[in-house]
Amino acid sequence: MSDTETTRYDFSQAEPHWQAQWEAAGCFVALDVPTGDRPKYYVLEMFPYPSGKIHMGHVRNYTLGDVVARYKRAQGFDVLHPMGWDAFGLPAENAARENKADPADWTYANIANMRGELKRMGFSLDWAREFATCDPEYYGQQQKIFLDFWQAGLVERRAASVNWDPVDMTVLANEQVIDGRGWRSGALVEKKKLSQWFLKITDFAPELLEGLDTLERWPERVKLMQENWIGYSQGAEVIFPLAEAVAGLESVTVYTTRPDTLFGMSFLAIAPEHPIAKAVAEQNAGAAGFIAECASQGTSEAAIETAEKRGFATGLEVVNPFNGVKYPVWIANFVLMDYGTGAIFGCPCGDQRDLDFARKYALPVPVVVAPSVDDVPEIGVKALDGDGVIVNSGFLSGLTTAEAKPAAIAELEKIGAGKGVTNWRLRDWGISRQRYWGCPIPVIHCDDCGPQAVPQDQLPVELPKDVSFETPGNPLDHHPTWSKVNCPGCGRPARRETDTFDTFIDSSWYFARFCSPRAESPTVLDAVKHWLPVDQYVGGIEHAILHLLYARFFTRALEKTGHVTVKEPFAGLFTQGMVTHESYKDEGGNWLYPEQVVKSAEGATQRDTGLPVVVGRIEKMSKSKRNTVDPGAIVGKYGADTARWFVLSDNPPERDVEWTESGVQGAYRFVQRLYRLALLVAGERRVEQPVAVSGEAKKLRQLTHRTIAAVTEAMETFAFNVAVAKLYELTGAVSGAAGDTDELLFARFEGAEIAARLVAPMMPHVAEEIFARLRPDAGLVAVQPWPKADPVLLVQDEVTIAVQVNGKLRGTITVPAGQAAGLVLLAAEAVVASVLAGQTIVKKIHVPDRIVNFVVKP
RNA sequence: GUGGGUGUGGCGGAAUGGUAGACGCACCGGACUUAAAAUCCGUUGGGACAUAGUCCUGUGGGGGUUCGAGUCCCCCCACCCGCACCA
Numbered sequence A: 001m002s003d004t005e006t007t008r009y010d011f012s013q014a015e016p017h018w019q020a021q022w023e024a025a026g027c028f029v030a031l032d033v034p035t036g037d038r039p040k041y042y043v044l045e046m047f048p049y050p051s052g053k054i055h056m057g058h059v060r061n062y063t064l065g066d067v068v069a070r071y072k073r074a075q076g077f078d079v080l081h082p083m084g085w086d087a088f089g090l091p092a093e094n095a096a097r098e099n100k101a102d103p104a105d106w107t108y109a110n111i112a113n114m115r116g117e118l119k120r121m122g123f124s125l126d127w128a129r130e131f132a133t134c135d136p137e138y139y140g141q142q143q144k145i146f147l148d149f150w151q152a153g154l155v156e157r158r159a160a161s162v163n164w165d166p167v168d169m170t171v172l173a174n175e176q177v178i179d180g181r182g183w184r185s186g187a188l189v190e191k192k193k194l195s196q197w198f199l200k201i202t203d204f205a206p207e208l209l210e211g212l213d214t215l216e217r218w219p220e221r222v223k224l225m226q227e228n229w230i231g232y233s234q235g236a237e238v239i240f241p242l243a244e245a246v247a248g249l250e251s252v253t254v255y256t257t258r259p260d261t262l263f264g265m266s267f268l269a270i271a272p273e274h275p276i277a278k279a280v281a282e283q284n285a286g287a288a289g290f291i292a293e294c295a296s297q298g299t300s301e302a303a304i305e306t307a308e309k310r311g312f313a314t315g316l317e318v319v320n321p322f323n324g325v326k327y328p329v330w331i332a333n334f335v336l337m338d339y340g341t342g343a344i345f346g347c348p349c350g351d352q353r354d355l356d357f358a359r360k361y362a363l364p365v366p367v368v369v370a371p372s373v374d375d376v377p378e379i380g381v382k383a384l385d386g387d388g389v390i391v392n393s394g395f396l397s398g399l400t401t402a403e404a405k406p407a408a409i410a411e412l413e414k415i416g417a418g419k420g421v422t423n424w425r426l427r428d429w430g431i432s433r434q435r436y437w438g439c440p441i442p443v444i445h446c447d448d449c450g451p452q453a454v455p456q457d458q459l460p461v462e463l464p465k466d467v468s469f470e471t472p473g474n475p476l477d478h479h480p481t482w483s484k485v486n487c488p489g490c491g492r493p494a495r496r497e498t499d500t501f502d503t504f505i506d507s508s509w510y511f512a513r514f515c516s517p518r519a520e521s522p523t524v525l526d527a528v529k530h531w532l533p534v535d536q537y538v539g540g541i542e543h544a545i546l547h548l549l550y551a552r553f554f555t556r557a558l559e560k561t562g563h564v565t566v567k568e569p570f571a572g573l574f575t576q577g578m579v580t581h582e583s584y585k586d587e588g589g590n591w592l593y594p595e596q597v598v599k600s601a602e603g604a605t606q607r608d609t610g611l612p613v614v615v616g617r618i619e620k621m622s623k624s625k626r627n628t629v630d631p632g633a634i635v636g637k638y639g640a641d642t643a644r645w646f647v648l649s650d651n652p653p654e655r656d657v658e659w660t661e662s663g664v665q666g667a668y669r670f671v672q673r674l675y676r677l678a679l680l681v682a683g684e685r686r687v688e689q690p691v692a693v694s695g696e697a698k699k700l701r702q703l704t705h706r707t708i709a710a711v712t713e714a715m716e717t718f719a720f721n722v723a724v725a726k727l728y729e730l731t732g733a734v735s736g737a738a739g740d741t742d743e744l745l746f747a748r749f750e751g752a753e754i755a756a757r758l759v760a761p762m763m764p765h766v767a768e769e770i771f772a773r774l775r776p777d778a779g780l781v782a783v784q785p786w787p788k789a790d791p792v793l794l795v796q797d798e799v800t801i802a803v804q805v806n807g808k809l810r811g812t813i814t815v816p817a818g819q820a821a822g823l824v825l826l827a828a829e830a831v832v833a834s835v836l837a838g839q840t841i842v843k844k845i846h847v848p849d850r851i852v853n854f855v856v857k858p
Numbered sequence B: 001g002u003g004g005g006u007g008u009g010g011c012g013g014a015a016u017g018g019u020a021g022a023c024g025c026a027c028c029g030g031a032c033u034u035a036a037a038a039u040c041c042g043u044u045g046g047g048a049c050a051u052a053g054u055c056c057u058g059u060g061g062g063g064g065u066u067c068g069a070g071u072c073c074c075c076c077c078a079c080c081c082g083c084a085c086c087a
Helices: A011-025 A056-074 A090-099 A103-120 A136-151 A201-214 A220-230 A259-264 A275-283 A285-300 A352-360 A401-414 A525-531 A546-560 A631-638 A640-649 A661-682 A695-716 A720-736 A742-759 A764-774 A821-831
Strands: A040-045 A078-080 A155-165 A170-172 A190-199 A232-246 A249-256 A267-270 A311-319 A326-332 A343-346 A418-424 A443-446 A450-453 A484-486 A493-496 A536-540 A573-576 A579-585 A597-600 A603-606 A614-620 A798-805 A808-816 A840-847 A851-857
Touching: A011 A103, A011 A640, A011 A764, A040 A056, A040 A525, A056 A078, A056 A536, A056 A573, A056 A579, A056 A631, A056 A640, A056 A695, A090 A103, A103 A631, A136 A155, A136 A450, A201 A220, A201 A232, A201 A546, A220 A546, A232 A259, A232 A275, A232 A401, A249 A267, A249 A275, A249 A343, A249 A418, A259 A401, A267 A352, A275 A285, A275 A311, A275 A326, A285 A311, A285 A326, A343 A352, A401 A418, A631 A640, A631 A661, A640 A661, A640 A720, A640 A764, A661 A720, A661 A742, A661 A764, A695 A720, A695 A742, A720 A742, A742 A764, A798 A821, A808 A821, A821 A840, A821 A851
Parallel strands: A040 A078, A040 A536, A267 A326, A536 A573, A798 A851
Antiparallel strands: A155 A170, A155 A190, A232 A249, A232 A311, A232 A418, A267 A343, A311 A326, A443 A450, A443 A493, A484 A493, A579 A614, A597 A603, A798 A808, A840 A851
């Protein structure tokens, strides 16, 4: 065996070894209700959908979380770091249809495979807490929660329209509707009304909005996205009496945020789906045609036609309650039925869209807002939608827009023509899905008693195994016996609900279940009281709105029903960037996998054929573009530590990272270099810590302790790429400082040991390997405390100070730290004497230990 | 359209208002080797000149505040993301 072979780190042997050691020592196991007095820390990454294989996004996500978990553990926290599976969803049903596989078998096989891949990465997870949302033990508890929500008045049943595929006889999610057609059948999608279950998330709209302010460790942009989604607005409802009643309707109610501009009215517009529009259409073919046109325009050519504002004059008129004037009623394509009241009053001078509409149909444009009373402009094509002063508006004239709003609302309320209201964009959460592979909704429908809760002793309502995917539609509907049950109320024959829950429900409380995953109740209060909220949640930005909002709502609902004791589930949130890769095509435009491509200085060619390759954009890894790299292959070739180190090293975690082969090789080289260095240092003479250090040894020790401080700081701020850079620097310095004085030997040993401990959260396996060589009796590095920097060694004894003249660097001086200003200035002046010659010094700036700046004049 | 974000060498990026480019990748040069791989050492923002050195310039563009700006303020440009007719 040659030298190089003995000093080569064999990850394929070491990684499984240390993983077994951690498991044997139970390093990562947490208790539901801990007894010790260590502070708790709950680290959670968004759990994966078991598609079958892990991808690089998972590697990055779980590495980030694992670094936090291991770091916090070393800092003395009692860490909860669990893993599970978001296992319900459409892909399993698709697999069932395509491969005649049983969705459960397919899902559990995928889980088994992915569990193995995750374990190879060496994540410090408490696998004893693992569960899948498709386990009856989990979704049965979810059914209990639903029934508690129902009892608490948080559940409603009402009609809602769905996308219906008439060929597949199935309901489609919005993403499955492509250009108005079903993605699978290609049939034109119909709107169909179904009775559905809703969770009343709107009841919580105010607190979900206000709660955002308490989330100090959330990214600002995620909070903003949630804020916009919840969409709070303050305004007024105004009742406009119709000049003549239509189909029994005597007035139109409008929602506005600008009641101050009511005197600037020019027209009233209603949505094509508005009841009055429908009533008009029954007698007016033109109106009916216009409405039909608007409906068909809906999804298809939205992009092209959005800018075009179109309307249809109904001939009806309404009376403005403030001035008694009559205004025409239009049906307009830009008014939305599901926002506000489905009707607006048009004030062209204060709203760009209303102005566009008024100009198009030659409607009057009264001016009611002006920059000031003396400066009333002409309105051209640009509306005055900012703040200003109200003019030409009766009792509101002369008030600022801010003053006029409450004044207008007060008047509306006084004359009974309207009231101030708060409006929300957020709508209730429809949770019924006409699917098999989801959590059954625990309800029984009885013709006499109505919908009844499934009694507790009959939970969980389990999915039947013997279903057929041969016929289109929901297999639960076709099952011969499953839905046939007796009513729990009257005992007569009844029907079991065949809808299942939206899978977003499964992921809205799993973090609470992880605290006591085997409990007979959804949660155990002592456990959730201890562990919640999650201290650090890590996941993709793509879940910034729906998942995070649903989880926040669910937590509040769970708190209301006594299942948890917190209102917010995630105290800290980190959103990571995507993993990207170059994409490749052959000359025929077919995508190629990276492993099919060889790159050289001359360009890229195909490995097998030598044919040219077109190198495309750097894009998010996706199967369709074939620009994926299989983590399994990387781990097999370079080891888990290399993969972990690479995804941490290249750039800040919140940004996208580009996966490059050369970057991975760089990471691999470092693993080997670190190992060789540690081996070398471990073989050197052991010495006690010297009483004093000087010279090179002192410099190295200072660098070591500065590195501790810098890496600690980087860990706290998710600046893992900076931590990596600092560790490169430290190992470089240790290997550069050769010699065999006691001082230096100690400094080298200390540097190597600290490097092992600082590197451990990021590359746990090689850290164990080298720590074991350096400190054979100290046990696992995974349970070592985090190193502390010696404050004495953080103090620099010499500093290099920049010397500027008029703010430009002209030289540097090296002086003892804390040197008095007079001496520093003397030395500085000397070093830039040639530049100062012939100049008059006007001012001398001295920032201790940092900089000297001479301000001079000729 | 609107809200948010980003813009620094060939690339990823670093930099409490204080020496811009840490660290890595790539490239180039050297050492070791019969050779290659691996490893180690070194150079590398751009430009000019009298080339062991000196100077100029440089963080998307333009202004400003400051002794001093990548960093703070104002305007503009480009790109990315979210929501998109929200009354």
